[in-house]
Amino acid sequence: MNSEDNEIFRDSISTVTKEGKRAWVFPKKPNGKFYKYRKWVSYGLLAFLLASPFIKINGNQFLMFNVLERRFNIFGFPFWPQDFYLFVISMLIGVVFIALFTVAFGRIFCGWICPQTIFMEMVFRRIEYWIEGDRSKQIRLSKQPWNAEKIRKKGIKLFIFLLISFLIANVFLAYLIGSDKLIQYIIDGPFSHLNTLLSLFIFTAVFYFVFAWFREQVCIIACPYGRLQGALLDTKSIVVAYDHKRGEGENGRKKYRKNEDRTALGFGDCIDCSQCVHVCPTGIDIRNGTQLECVNCTACIDECDHIMESINLPKGLIRYASEENIINKTPFKLTARMKGYIAVLTILIGLLTGMLFLRNEVEATVLRLPGQLYEHKENNIISNVYTFKLVNKTTKDIENVSFKLLSHKGTLKLVATSSSLDVPGQGISKGTLFVEINNAALTGDRNKIKIGIYKDDTLIETATANFLGPRSFR
Numbered sequence: 347m348n349s350e351d352n353e354i355f356r357d358s359i360s361t362v363t364k365e366g367k368r369a370w371v372f373p374k375k376p377n378g379k380f381y382k383y384r385k386w387v388s389y390g391l392l393a394f395l396l397a398s399p400f401i402k403i404n405g406n407q408f409l410m411f412n413v414l415e416r417r418f419n420i421f422g423f424p425f426w427p428q429d430f431y432l433f434v435i436s437m438l439i440g441v442v443f444i445a446l447f448t449v450a451f452g453r454i455f456c457g458w459i460c461p462q463t464i465f466m467e468m469v470f471r472r473i474e475y476w477i478e479g480d481r482s483k484q485i486r487l488s489k490q491p492w493n494a495e496k497i498r499k500k501g502i503k504l505f506i507f508l509l510i511s512f513l514i515a516n517v518f519l520a521y522l523i524g525s526d527k528l529i530q531y532i533i534d535g536p537f538s539h540l541n542t543l544l545s546l547f548i549f550t551a552v553f554y555f556v557f558a559w560f561r562e563q564v565c566i567i568a569c570p571y572g573r574l575q576g577a578l579l580d581t582k583s584i585v586v587a588y589d590h591k592r593g594e595g596e597n598g599r600k601k602y603r604k605n606e607d608r609t610a611l612g613f614g615d616c617i618d619c620s621q622c623v624h625v626c627p628t629g630i631d632i633r634n635g636t637q638l639e640c641v642n643c644t645a646c647i648d649e650c651d652h653i654m655e656s657i658n659l660p661k662g663l664i665r666y667a668s669e670e671n672i673i674n675k676t677p678f679k680l681t682a683r684m685k686g687y688i689a690v691l692t693i694l695i696g697l698l699t700g701m702l703f704l705r706n707e708v709e710a711t712v713l714r715l716p717g718q719l720y721e722h723k724e725n726n727i728i729s730n731v732y733t734f735k736l737v738n739k740t741t742k743d744i745e746n747v748s749f750k751l752l753s754h755k756g757t758l759k760l761v762a763t764s765s766s767l768d769v770p771g772q773g774i775s776k777g778t779l780f781v782e783i784n785n786a787a788l789t790g791d792r793n794k795i796k797i798g799i800y801k802d803d804t805l806i807e808t809a810t811a812n813f814l815g816p817r818s819f820r
Contacts, residue, residue: 359566360629360639370488371562371629373471374481374621378648387458388468395461399520399528405741405771411521417772423702424739424772428709432701439694444571446687448578450680451666452585456571457642462556462564465514467627467643470507470557477503481624507558508550515549562628565641572638579636581669582681586642588622588633588664589672602657615659622646622664632664708744708769709737710799712809715778720814726785728815735776736799736807738769746802749779753796754813756783781813791817 363369401408403422410419418425418433425433444455456463477499478484490496520528523542531539556564565572579585593599595614602617616633623631625646628639632646644666651661670676680688712734721729738744745768751758760767761778769775781795792812799807 360637361563361566369629371627372481372484372488373627373629373645374625374649375475376625376643376645376648378652380644380648384458384644385468388464391459391461391464392468396517399517399525407524407526409521410524412523414522424741426709426737426739428737429705429739432698432705435694435698435701439691439698442687442691442694445578446684446691448575449580449583449684449687451642452579452583452636453571453575453640453642456565456569457586457644460565460641462569463641463643466557466561469510471627473506473510474503477506504558508554511553511557512546512550514553515546518549518553519546562639566628566639572641576638580681580683582679584666584668584671584678585636586632586640586644586647586664587636587667587669587672588616589662589667590633590635591672593633593663615654615663617653617657619653621649621653625649706807707738707740708799708807709739710797710807710809711735711737712779712797712811714812714814720816722785722816723782727782728785728788728813729780729782730813732779732781732811733776734779734809735774736769737774738771741771743771744769744801744806747775747806748800750798750800751781751783751795752798752808753794754783754787756781756787758782758797783813783815785815788813788815791815 358364361369361371398409399407406422406424407419408422410417412418416427420433420436447454474484478487487496487499516528519542531542536543560568593614593616595608596612598614599616599618600608600611600613602619608615620631622633623629625648626632627643627645628641630637630639632640647664647666650664654661654663668676668678671678712732715731715733718731721731723729734749736747747767747769749758749760759780759782761780767775767777781797783793783795792814795811795813797809797811798805799809
């Protein structure tokens with residue numbers, strides 16, 4: 347086979363036939379060391395994903411992404427629209443972190459951590475194996491006519507898929523609107539909140555479509571990360587790779603024959619059993635090299651190791667390795683690009699940490715009332731009117747909040763309230779206040795004043811504002 351024929355696989359994706367139709371993938375059930383590790387990682391992440399909306403830290407939901415109300419909780423820290431810069435930095439850290447791991451270890455995120463892969467391979471696919479059997483039984487079931495057995499198995503499988511999709515949709519909704527609100531909606535009854543019920547049905551339909559039909563196509567067609575890896579990977583990146591030097595030898599692959607001296611005949615260790623292809627959840631042949639469809643799930647590693655062990659050949663024909671490691675036997679080293687990503691990631695994490703420590707639980711905004719000039723009162727007193735807004739980012743009420751003028755000697759009066767007020771948990775308090783300062787203490791027509799916000803006698807926040815006065819001709 348010439349080199350041009352060897353590259354034919356790059357002209358199309360593995361899940362589409364030459365006629366342009368869907369090539370349904372029936373992967374063999376994986377089994378082995380890496381699959382066992384992946385199961386433990388996946389079950390831990392599934393528990394984390396399902397429990398996070400219902401875990402509270404200091405009254406805050408552990409993870410919440412309420413886009414409609416622009417309220418976010420990340421690891422128990424509440425983020426408001428005023429904290430959007432922190433949210434952006436957090437997202438940048440996530441992007442750089444994924445890019446760093448892609449440069450170093452390929453699509454390890456896709457194979458081990460991505461929710462799509464975890465749900466597909468560790469939930470829906472395992473249910474499929476349980477009901478329909480392994481690869482050969484699934485292929486046979488797919489080809490047979492719609493008899494009672496096929497209808498029963500397909501019906502039970504799709505019904506269970508629908509129930510799980512409904513459960514996932516509820517958890518997803520808990521992330522969006524908050525678990526407390528979701529539980530209250532369930533108690534009130536489904537028809538008391540029709541808009542939410544409609545959203546729940548839409549989410550259920552989307553998840554059902556993805557896991558019952560679209561499946562691995564999400565990773566191949568919809569997800570941009572597979573294409574991103576092409577720009578990030580290089581010959582030093584560690585990926586799930588086939589050792590072509592060992593596997594092909596001088597004369598290529600050859601079917602296994604007992605007691606045959608393959609080395610003397612110039613054949614490689616690959617016995618062309620195609621088990622690595624059969625076990626692949628995206629239907630590719632890893633022996634063709636790194637491909638867009640490969641999600642680094644390690645199923646081919648486990649299957650190949652099992653075959654090598656059964657014919658008394660060394661394991662590791664398919665393994666985690668870089669191209670340079672396979673060709674030149676060079677060990678993994680941090681490249682200049684990796685060091686650059688690490689430096690950027692360290693800076694961003696340090697910046698976010700510092701901002702989180704400096705972030706106050708109460709945010710105050712004090713602004714001069716638009717369109718209002720200063721008022722000149724007796725005894726040379728200048729008065730300005732302001733509006734204020736206090737945002738309580740915690741779940742607890744903040745009581746007995748008062749204002750004090752810090753930068754100048756003068757008086758500060760709240761309008762239509764007592765000298766103090768309360769700010770409800772995760773709420774906002776608004777109002778109006780007057781600031782009066784003797785003209786002799788001013789240094790021109792525009793002065794910067796500083797106002798302190800106190801809880802009892804403890805300073806919890808400060809705010810600055812402009813104070814207008816008469817223009818001085820001194």
